Amino acid sequence: MGIDVWLSRTSIPAASESPTEAVIDHIDLAPSLDNWTxxxxxxxxxxxxxxxTTRKNTVFGSGNQQADWMIVGEGPGQHEDEQGLPFVGNAGGLLTEMLRAISLTREDVFIANIIKCRPPNNRDPHADEIAHCSDYLYRQHQLIQPKMILALGRIAAQTLLKTNEPLAKLRGKVHTFNNSPVVVAYHPAYLLRFLPEKSKAWVDLSFALQTFTKLEGDL
Incomplete structure (x- = not known):
């Protein structure tokens, strides 16, 4: 299945056309003495x-450890489990195109997942699995201190924001996670199954970039 060419960032609508912003309470974490190794x-x-007991590899994450942008997905699939890297299958190819549409590369961002091991048959992760793994993501966030988090898909968004709200209600708003702004977008795997939804994903990407640009301008 081919990946459509995305619009360039010069086609992004003006900030005044952005969806209404709303802020969700953030999670405070104690200072950490962690290091990446x-x-x-x-x-x-x-x-x-x-x-x-079922994984081939853990998938820690990859990219720029001092990135302004942190991309958070749900969990590894088959290809990720085999290679130990996030977003390397067809969904990974689409993610690369999505980032390119807002003038980012995979080397510019840090890509991680809510859980670090593949659930059998790519099922949704269970609540206890997310709970056991969540500390790793929190600590990655502390080390990176990103200026923007792009949460891809329902599970990533609901976990970061500690909510059961459906994805549709979380899109188009600026949330926060541990003092970092969070924008929610559709997961690339979902977009590959439902190609007409790519237009909505472009709205999400545009909104994320507008939010990041505005925050940078306010510094």
Missing amino acids: LLEAEVANCQKCTLC
């Missing part, structure tokens, strides 16, 4: 839940 080793050796 320690954290990655912990993830690689994690046995906190039963996913450790």
Whole structure:
């Protein structure tokens, strides 16, 4: 299945056309003495839940460890489990195109997931699996301190924002997670299954970039 060419950032509508902003209470975390080597080793050796018995590799995350943007997905799929890297299948190819549409590359951002191991048969992660794994993502966030988080898909958004609201109600708003702004967008895997929804994804990307640009201008 081919990936459509996305519009360039010069086609982004004016900020006044953006959806209404709303802010969700953020989560405060204690200062951490973590470093990347320690954290990655912990993830690689994690046995906190039963996913450790079925995984081939943990998927720690990849990209710029000092990135302004943090991209958060749901969890590894088959290709990610095999390679130990996030978003490397067809959905990963589409994510690369989505980032390119707002003049970003995978090297500009840090890409991570809510959980670090693939659930069997790509099922949704269970609540206890998310709970056991959530500390790793929080600590990654503390180390990066991103200026923008793009949450891809329902599970990533609901987990970060601690809500059961459907994705449709979370889109088009600026939320916060531990003092970082969060914008919610459709997951690339969903977009590959429902191609007409790509237009909505472009709205989400445009809104995220507008939000980031405005925040940078306010500094």
